[in-house]
Amino acid sequence: MNDDLVFKALADPSRRVLLDRLFVRDGQALIELEADLDMTRFGVMKHLRVLEGAGLVVARKRGRKKLHFLNPVPIRLLHDRWIDKYREREVSALLDMKDELEGTA
Amino acid sequence: MTVEAALATQVYQLYIKATPERVWEAITTPDLHAKFFHGAHVQSTYEVGTPIRSVSPDGMQVWADNVILQCDPPRLLVHSWRSLYDPELAAEPESRVSWEIEPMEGGYCKLTVIHDRLDASPKTAKGVSGGWMFILCGLKTLVETGEPLGPAPR
Numbered sequence: 619m620n621d622d623l624v625f626k627a628l629a630d631p632s633r634r635v636l637l638d639r640l641f642v643r644d645g646q647a648l649i650e651l652e653a654d655l656d657m658t659r660f661g662v663m664k665h666l667r668v669l670e671g672a673g674l675v676v677a678r679k680r681g682r683k684k685l686h687f688l689n690p691v692p693i694r695l696l697h698d699r700w701i702d703k704y705r706e707r708e709v710s711a712l713l714d715m716k717d718e719l720e721g722t723a
Numbered sequence: 724m725t726v727e728a729a730l731a732t733q734v735y736q737l738y739i740k741a742t743p744e745r746v747w748e749a750i751t752t753p754d755l756h757a758k759f760f761h762g763a764h765v766q767s768t769y770e771v772g773t774p775i776r777s778v779s780p781d782g783m784q785v786w787a788d789n790v791i792l793q794c795d796p797p798r799l800l801v802h803s804w805r806s807l808y809d810p811e812l813a814a815e816p817e818s819r820v821s822w823e824i825e826p827m828e829g830g831y832c833k834l835t836v837i838h839d840r841l842d843a844s845p846k847t848a849k850g851v852s853g854g855w856m857f858i859l860c861g862l863k864t865l866v867e868t869g870e871p872l873g874p875a876p877r
Contacts, residue, residue, distance in 0.1 A: 644730070644731075644732065644733070644734075645731075645732050673736060673737075673738070676734045676736050676835065678734065678837075687732065687733075687734035688734070689734055689735060689736045690735070690856060691735050691736060691737045691856060691859060691860070692737075694856050694860060695737070695860065698860070
C-alpha cells in the first residue's frame with residue numbers, strides 16, 4: 619500500500635465526499651453514489667478510480683451490480699504511521715517541558 | 724439509514740509483503756493464528772462442511788464453532804461466523820467471513836476479508852467492525868516481521 623496514493627486520494631474534497639457517503643452507507647453502486655452530487659458521472663467514475671487505486675475503495679460484483687465498499691485499512695495504517703507517532707512526541711515534549719519548568723522553579 | 728445497515732457487509736483489504744502460502748499458513752496454523760487473533764487457537768481440517776473452531780488460549784472455552792463453506796488453499800477460505808463468548812452475540816444469526824488471497828507484483832499479496840450476511844446481526848456487526856482492523860494489521864505485522872503486534876489499542 620502506497621502512502622503517496624492515499625494522501626493524494628484524500629487531498630481532493632470531492633473524493634472525501636464520496637468516502638463520507640460510503641461511511642454512512644457502504645456498498646453503493648455508481649448510480650447511487652452520483653445521486654444529488656454536483657459531479658458528472660464521468661467525474662464520479664474518475665474519482666472512484668483514484669480511490670480504488672489507493673485502496674480506499676474496493677469494488678465488488680454483486681450479481682449484475684458493481685458495488686463500492688469503503689476499505690478502512692489504509693487510513694488506519696496511515697494513522698499508525700503518520701499521526702500516532704507525532705502525537706506521542708508532542709505529549710512527551712510537553713512532559714519534558716513540565717519537568718524542566720518545575721525543576722528550575 | 725441506520726448504522727447497522729451500513730455495516731451489513733464489511734470489506735477490509737490490505738497488501739502484505741509475503742507469498743500467499745505464507746499468509747495462508749498464518750491464518751490456518753493454530754500457533755500463528757493465536758498471535759494475531761486475540762490468542763484464539765483455530766482448529767479445523769479445512770474440508771468443506773467440517774467445523775472450524777476457535778478455542779481460548781487455555782483450551783477451556785470454545786469462542787466460536789463454525790463451518791467451512793469453501794476452501795481453496797492458498798487462495799480462498801470461506802466460513803460461517805457466530806461468536807459464542809458473549810450470549811448476546813451468540814443469540815444473533817450466523818454471518819459469513821471470506822478470506823481472499825491474491826498474489827501481486829513485487830512479492831506482495833493482496834488480502835481481502837469480507838464479513839457479510841450481517842443484516843440481522845447488528846451487535847456482531849458493530850463488534851467486529853473495529854476488531855477486524857486490529858486483527859488484520861496484526862496479521863500483516865506478524866507475517867512481515869515474524870513478531871506479533873503490540874497490545875490492543877485503548
